[in-house]
Amino acid sequence: MVTAGQGPEFSNILHIGQRQVFYLNLFPSLSI
Numbered sequence: 001m002v003t004a005g006q007g008p009e010f011s012n013i014l015h016i017g018q019r020q021v022f023y024l025n026l027f028p029s030l031s032i
Helices: 007-024
Strands: none
Touching: none
């Protein structure tokens, strides 16, 4: 998990990264 010292922007980047991986797993044809 993200600690309080890392700030909300760091957790935002992590969340966006996880969401991209999730969508790439759903739609592998989009990862060109």
